[in-house]
Amino acid sequence: MSADRKPTLAVWKFASCDGCQLSLLDCEDELLSLAGEVEIAYFLEATRATAEGPYDLSLVEGSVTTHHDMERIREVRRASRALVTIGACATAGGVQALKNFADVDEYVSVVYATPDYISTLDSSTPISAHVPVDYELNGCPINKRQLLEVITAFLHGRRPNIPSTSVCMECKRRGTVCVMVAHGTPCLGPVTHAGCGALCPSYDRGCYGCFGPMESPNTPALTQQLQSLGMGEKAVDRVFRTFNVRAFEETRSG
């Protein structure tokens, strides 16, 4: 990018809840300064003004669930110098990937009276299944501090400083008593990617894995621990099969 123009930022939405791109608008203290540093070239949730690509940085929210979106993500990739996925849907397929385990025709008929009107793929897949991705930010939803770090890093041409350790590390750092050891509360903290700040344990609740698996998790060992705390097989399946179902499934067979 040349020195005399502002870098361009684009925000794209695929199948999702809007929560991760909302996190950008939730940066109330930083939004106007960010808008001074970058040209927001495409961000439909915020503005009707759109500029043609190419874009220096594209943030992509949501998973791919339709033929149309399979084509659209390729166009977004071609128009983007750097592409970063934001959130569990774009990074791991999201909660809608639960349909990968089911008969989609049956799903359509449960929700819609006239299934013929509905066009959908039989799977929900992360962006990386379709195009090369430069960085993946975890979270359902993402953490807005981490989002600002990723944007800043890419605009300055460095790697984002995002720890790939577990939620346990965040509990230790903030001094939260371990809910699993002290209270016997089942918790996915030992295998879950850091980033939320160990929120659930600070509310007397076990982590339920919304940031997906950490780097090299020992999921089989945690599964044994969850079972010894009284969780049945079905309950263990359910807790891993929520917002990062694809990512956790890959770590479960030791």
Place this chain on the structure above:
Amino acid sequence: MTEGRTKTIKTDALARVEGEGAMIVRIAGGVVEEVKLNIYEPPRFFEAFLRGRDFTEVPDITARICGICPVAYQMSSVTAMEMACGVEVGGQLQALRRLLYCGEWIESHALHVFMLHAPDFLGYQSAIELARDHPDVVTSALELKKTGNELMTVVGGREVHPINVKVGGWYRAPRKRELAALVPALERAREIALQAVKITAGFDFPDYQQDYELVALDHPGEYPIDRGRIVSNRGLDIAVPEYDEHFVEEHVEWSNALHSQVIARGSYLCGPLARFALAADRLSPVARDAAKEVGLDPSERNPFKSIVVRSVELVYAADEALRLIADYEEPDAPSVAVEPRAGVGHGCTEAPRGILYHRYEIDADGTILDAKIVPPTSQNQRTIEEDLRGVVERSLDVPDDALAILCEQTIRNYDPCISCATHFLTLDIQRS
């Protein structure tokens, strides 16, 4: 705009709404032939994959339907499950739910009033552009929105997809001092909201009125948020479990969202305009006075003035949050025990955009057998299409570019949450 000539106006993307859709208006010989709000946000099938999940999982899973109003999903789903299990949550546990909801109303309304809708009235593409000419207005709006988010963070754990809500109450009840720390920001939020009422009431409004059936919740002595019967200005007065006997959803070819109507009557409107029309007398004095001062009356039927009503509701939400915090006593336990039993439960609460209905059937061990979720945008979809038709019919002489913007503004009156109703709006006006 010569009659008899074929003309197509196309805006590829309707922005500043939550989700993806398209709008098609076809005009032939000076007559509006067809109006369609085409929601092509990809379906995500929540009602299907909830089957087989545990009854305790609904607040976490249904929150993911919408990042803008997750609390609405959490509240309707937990109250439905509590009904199914024969448990009532009252006292401070209930008051905390209303408090969390006030946070969501402030965050969502502040976003819509200033960042999504006000630019239409002032001729800007976005709030960021608006901020160049009116930095004080946008900075105050962001401060207001931030206070809503902070309230959600303290009570719910975080602003998007709160983690503290459970069937039966909360994982941890907030401490009095945690809530007390929010008071100065909420007092300031109430001041900013009072200014917002004055600013939005001064906008130019298209001259358009409709005789809507208005539907909202109704609970004695309370402005509708978290509980109540379902009532309308045409005599509807039902308990929440009677919803299916009075409302029907229809699947149309051009939309991935289902259309709702009142059986044997047709379209209806829910959301701020309906709540204000039916329950203005139950606003707090400061919110009621703010409405009166700008001449906003419960008889108001101009949907473009919903932005003023939203601003009045911002005043109320801040004021109500302050009241709830002043009255707050830490409960003995953060939740009541809920044992599953075979049964059906219904929940309905006022999302920022209008009533959100949930129905679940569970078996004796708490496994979900069936789920039904009717978001406010589905309920308003027919009315949005009718308004579009009405607005275009009165504006046939307006140049195409301006008409396109007017149509978008009409849709934004409803703060449609298309992610909820299924997701990008393309605007396509065809004249022939």
